[in-house]
Amino acid sequence: MAKVLVTHQLPGNRIHELPDHCDMNVWMGPGLLPADGLAEELEDCDGLLCLLTDRVDAALLDANPQLRFISSMSVGVDHIDVSAATARGIPVGNTPGVLVDTTADATFALLLAAARRLVEADRFVRGGHWRVENAWSPEFFTGKDVSGATLGIVGLGEVGQAVARRAAAFGMRVIGWNRSPLQVDGVANRELDDLLAESDFVSINVALGDETRNLIDERRIGLMKEDAVLVNTARGGIVDERALAEALSHGGLAAAGLDVFAREPVAEDHPLLSLPNVITTPHIGSATEATRAKMADMAAGNILAALAGDRMPCCVNPEVYGASSD
Ligand code: GLV
Numbered sequence: 001m002a003k004v005l006v007t008h009q010l011p012g013n014r015i016h017e018l019p020d021h022c023d024m025n026v027w028m029g030p031g032l033l034p035a036d037g038l039a040e041e042l043e044d045c046d047g048l049l050c051l052l053t054d055r056v057d058a059a060l061l062d063a064n065p066q067l068r069f070i071s072s073m074s075v076g077v078d079h080i081d082v083s084a085a086t087a088r089g090i091p092v093g094n095t096p097g098v099l100v101d102t103t104a105d106a107t108f109a110l111l112l113a114a115a116r117r118l119v120e121a122d123r124f125v126r127g128g129h130w131r132v133e134n135a136w137s138p139e140f141f142t143g144k145d146v147s148g149a150t151l152g153i154v155g156l157g158e159v160g161q162a163v164a165r166r167a168a169a170f171g172m173r174v175i176g177w178n179r180s181p182l183q184v185d186g187v188a189n190r191e192l193d194d195l196l197a198e199s200d201f202v203s204i205n206v207a208l209g210d211e212t213r214n215l216i217d218e219r220r221i222g223l224m225k226e227d228a229v230l231v232n233t234a235r236g237g238i239v240d241e242r243a244l245a246e247a248l249s250h251g252g253l254a255a256a257g258l259d260v261f262a263r264e265p266v267a268e269d270h271p272l273l274s275l276p277n278v279i280t281t282p283h284i285g286s287a288t289e290a291t292r293a294k295m296a297d298m299a300a301g302n303i304l305a306a307l308a309g310d311r312m313p314c315c316v317n318p319e320v321y322g323a324s325s326d
Contacts, residue, residue: 093302110257155206
């Protein structure tokens with residue numbers, strides 16, 4: 001019987017189908033499976049069902065030539081060396097689609113929270129600073145309107161488009177940039193530099209890859225308006241964090257809402273965390289119970305298909321299936 005390593009206990013229903021089709025080994029913790037544990041547990045496994053915290057690089061694949069298929073419970077697959085997997089004929093599954101609205105909601109939550117300084121205001125009240133002598137004033141906690149403002153969306157994939165729909169409902173003017181030009185209803189296309197210079201709010205919704213690593217670098221951050229807000233719910237490596245912190249602390253940008261960091265979990269002493277105009281969340285863009293269950297079901301579905309000798313329904317490298325692939 002084929003052996004499959006599952007690196008975390010998963011929600012959803014389909015994971016319970018696996019033991020009928022394979023010898024399933026689930027890492028029960030405590031915590032996440034460490035890298036050396038992954039290398040050890042993967043020995044003899046035909047398949048791997050992993051999370052975005054599991055790094056699957058060429059060395060791991062080399063050490064496990066028996067591995068035949070990988071499914072990740074994530075839409076992003078930047079934690080997997082997909083080229084190395086493809087070179088070895090290993091299909092890599094992911095979970096697109098089901099997290100689109102949930103992630104767009106999280107993006108908008110961060111955008112509004114940053115625009116209206118919600119976390120700062122919450123800390124102010126809880127910290128006992130809201131007193132009779134400063135109970136209210138015309139400038140008290142003033143933020144930015146989203147209505148009438150311009151939102152620039154970097155990456156017009158499914159999540160970017162869902163963010164655009166929300167922005168339109170909030171009365172925003174929406175402009176967008178995509179790596180391969182794409183026409184999206186209600187979104188006016190711009191060159192990336194022009195988008196950054198024109199936007200009051202910028203939302204990063206592009207996948208992380210070789211072409212998008214450090215896409216929003218120091219020069220591009222310098223193009224943004226001084227009162228602009230940057231929101232990133234995609235991946236940390238897309239934005240130069242040092243340049244972002246510098247801009248946010250010296251009046252180069254108004255605020256940022258960040259769900260993702262280049263290194264996660266972010267270090268406690270990271271310069272961005274000491275800034276009052278930064279709102280952060282711990283990579284929870286897709287974190288609703290319903291969405292996580294759907295993602296787990298898709299990830300398990302990819303494994304079940306592979307075990308049955310079928311093509312994974314959601315595969316990022318379908319070329320491994322040869323000429324008959326879609
Ligand atoms: C979340 O970041 C994902 O890639 O699913």
